[in-house]
Amino acid sequence: MAEKKFNALPGFGLTMGFTLFYLSAIVMIPIGALIVKTLGIPWSEFWRLATTERALAAYKLTFGASFIAALANAIFGTLLAWVLTRYEFPGRRIVDALVDFPFALPTAVAGLTLANLFAANGWLGQYLVPFGIKGAFTPLGVVIALTFVGMPFVVRTLQPVLENFEREVEEASATLGAGRWRTFISVIAPSLMPSIITGFALAFARAIGEYGSIVFISGNLPFKTEIAPYLIVMRLEEYDYAGAMTLAVVLLAFSFVMLAVINVIEQWANKFAK
Amino acid sequence: MAGITKRQFTAGRAKSQRGTEESPLAKWTLISIAMIFCVVFLLLPLVNVFAQAFSKGWDVYWQALTHPDAWAAIKLTLLVAAVCVPLNVIFGLAAAWAIAKFEFRGKTLLITLIDLPFSVSPIVAGLMFIVLFGLQGFFGEWLRDHDLKIIFAVPGIILATVFITFPFVARELIPVMQATGTDQEQAALTLGANGWQTFWHVTLPSVKWGLVYGVILCNARAMGEYGAVRVVSGNIAGKTQTMPLRVESLND
Numbered sequence: 001m002a003e004k005k006f007n008a009l010p011g012f013g014l015t016m017g018f019t020l021f022y023l024s025a026i027v028m029i030p031i032g033a034l035i036v037k038t039l040g041i042p043w044s045e046f047w048r049l050a051t052t053e054r055a056l057a058a059y060k061l062t063f064g065a066s067f068i069a070a071l072a073n074a075i076f077g078t079l080l081a082w083v084l085t086r087y088e089f090p091g092r093r094i095v096d097a098l099v100d101f102p103f104a105l106p107t108a109v110a111g112l113t114l115a116n117l118f119a120a121n122g123w124l125g126q127y128l129v130p131f132g133i134k135g136a137f138t139p140l141g142v143v144i145a146l147t148f149v150g151m152p153f154v155v156r157t158l159q160p161v162l163e164n165f166e167r168e169v170e171e172a173s174a175t176l177g178a179g180r181w182r183t184f185i186s187v188i189a190p191s192l193m194p195s196i197i198t199g200f201a202l203a204f205a206r207a208i209g210e211y212g213s214i215v216f217i218s219g220n221l222p223f224k225t226e227i228a229p230y231l232i233v234m235r236l237e238e239y240d241y242a243g244a245m246t247l248a249v250v251l252l253a254f255s256f257v258m259l260a261v262i263n264v265i266e267q268w269a270n271k272f273a274k
Numbered sequence: 275m276a277g278i279t280k281r282q283f284t285a286g287r288a289k290s291q292r293g294t295e296e297s298p299l300a301k302w303t304l305i306s307i308a309m310i311f312c313v314v315f316l317l318l319p320l321v322n323v324f325a326q327a328f329s330k331g332w333d334v335y336w337q338a339l340t341h342p343d344a345w346a347a348i349k350l351t352l353l354v355a356a357v358c359v360p361l362n363v364i365f366g367l368a369a370a371w372a373i374a375k376f377e378f379r380g381k382t383l384l385i386t387l388i389d390l391p392f393s394v395s396p397i398v399a400g401l402m403f404i405v406l407f408g409l410q411g412f413f414g415e416w417l418r419d420h421d422l423k424i425i426f427a428v429p430g431i432i433l434a435t436v437f438i439t440f441p442f443v444a445r446e447l448i449p450v451m452q453a454t455g456t457d458q459e460q461a462a463l464t465l466g467a468n469g470w471q472t473f474w475h476v477t478l479p480s481v482k483w484g485l486v487y488g489v490i491l492c493n494a495r496a497m498g499e500y501g502a503v504r505v506v507s508g509n510i511a512g513k514t515q516t517m518p519l520r521v522e523s524l525n526d
Contacts, residue, residue, distance in 0.1 A: 007375070007456065008463055009375050009376070009456055009459055009460070009463070009469075009472075010463075010468075010469035011371060011372075011469050011473075012372060012375075012376050014368075015367075015368040015369070015371040015372040016372040016376075016378075018364075018365070018368045019365065019368050019369040019372050019384070022365045022368075023369075023384075023387060023388065026433075026436055026440055027387065027390055027437065027440060028387070029406070030399075030402035030403060030405075030406055031390075031394075031402060033402060033411075033412055034398070034401065034402045037411075037412075076307075076308070076311045079304060079307060079308050079311075080308045080311065080312070082304065082308075083304055083305050083308040084308075087301060087304075087305055089305055091309075095308075095309070095312050095316075098312065098316045098317065098320070099316070101316055101319075101320060102316075103491060103494060103495075104490075104491075104494040104498075105319070105323070105498065106497070106498025106499075106500060106517070106518045107498065107499075107500050107501070107518075108498075108500040108518040108519075108521050108522055109323060109498070109518070109521060110319065112326075112521065112525060113319045113322045113323050113326065114319060116322060117318055117319065117322055123318060123322065124314070124318065147315065148315055148319065151315060151316075167294060171294050174294050180294075180295070180296050180297075180300070202392070205392070205393035206392070206393070208393075208395065209393065209394060209395025209397070209398065210395075210501075211395065211396055211397050211500070211501035211504075212396070212500035212501050216522075216525070228395075229395050229396075229397040229501065230397075232395075232397045232398070232401065233397055233504070233505065236401065236404070236505065241404075241405075241410060244401055245405065248395075248397070248398040248401050248402075251395050251398050252394065252398055255390070255393040255395070255398075258393050259386055259389065259390065259393055263382065263386055267382075
């Protein structure tokens with residue numbers, strides 16, 4: 001048991017009180033309201049609404065595309081973080097600053113721009129479409145948009161870890177005769193893994209809920225390129241509140257699971273670090 | 275400064291580090307792959323935004339910008355950000371103070387709850403406020419009887435945006451405040467400063483950059499939010515249309 005440190009700082013009651021009040025008013029009550037209202041839907045009806053053919057197709061695309069995008073972010077994000085922290089090359093600072101660009105760009109603008117780039121007559125599309133790589137109005141477009149919006153997560157989670165990584169450990173590995181690749185695989189990669197997984201989970205969670213950037217690039221065709229959040233909006237516009245709330249609660253449940261996973265990983269990583 | 279000393283340091287150890295550096299071939303291959311990825315996913319979209327905006331010349335751009343509805347959208351977007359950012363800054367400072375400077379049970383749970391809006395879909399967020407304040411919602415009839423409008427009006431847009439941008443400032447401040455510890459504040463108090471003085475003159479300067487970064491992220495998201503605002507706003511040109519919604523309506 002750690003000895004309790006004397007803490008003379010004032011303001012705990014005030015700040016904690018305000019934090020809990022604001023958290024309840026903005027986050028907890030709205031989430032609670034949605035859940036309570038959805039509980040009013042009979043279970044059989046809930047199940048039917050949650051598992052319509054169209055909803056299942058939408059989940060499949062949402063989860064599939066988000067997983068691929070988060071995986072792409074994990075791989076390229078790790079590479080990018082490595083290159084940015086370990087190497088000195090012209091334009092490094094510009095690239096470093098540019099990594100936050102997807103956070104700053106309004107998602108609707110991101111969607112329009114990406115659709116424009118990958119369209120048949122776009123800057124990239126004119127070279128890619130002849131080879132059958134269609135980025136606009138296809139599931140691939142969804143993956144592209146999600147990769148764009150999720151990009152900063154892995155890079156920004158990994159960068160501080162790489163910066164604080166102790167070079168001595170690598171030197172020890174080299175002294176013991178390990179090649180560079182061997183050192184990376186068995187010394188560096190294991191200690192980066194928790195951060196990569198956290199970044200992956202953040203990008204994945206963000207991708208599941210993403211709406212703005214996708215609606216402009218995907219074309220929103222039911223059963224083909226329609227994502228779950230878009231289907232919720234469709235239900236709302238048809239004044240089908242039960243349908244909208246059912247799908248929303250499914251996505252919300254998934255958000256909770258992702259948060260729990262991220263927390264377990266972080267706790268595990270902290271224990272590992274000690 | 276730090277950069278220079280670090281470089282000299284590395285240069286001085288260059289020989290002894292041979293075992294911990296990749297071959298130039300591997301190094302430049304990695305840099306090239308990373309740069310190709312950056313060009314496709316960062317640089318081209320950035321350049322394309324501006325190329326698109328000015329593709330029909332300055333006059334068309336200027337006309338689009340000075341259209342009355344566009345002007346109304348700009349004003350609404352600025353208003354929403356002007357309300358949301360200060361609210362979340364106050365919350366961020368309060369939450370970071372309580373979490374970083376004190377020990378209490380359930381801290382991990384509290385941090386998790388603060389992060390929750392990050393992983394909730396903006397569409398789901400918007401729907402929550404419809405469930406609360408929409409015509410068929412919990413407070414729907416009461417609001418109608420008192421002639422108050424939240425959904426399809428500005429208060430709804432502000433609420434949805436506050437929810438979406440909720441964690442940004444707190445998330446940046448908590449680790450920074452935790453890293454600085456409480457020693458300096460304790461010293462200030464011992465020297466006779468009161469709580470507010472300690473906060474203004476000791477804590478705030480030490481977390482300045484974290485706060486600035488949090489405000490920038492919060493503001494960018496508040497101005498750019500599309501999904502949540504779309505659900506609650508009704509998208510009426512000149513009235514409840516923010517900039518991102520106007521982008522959509524012009525695109526159709």
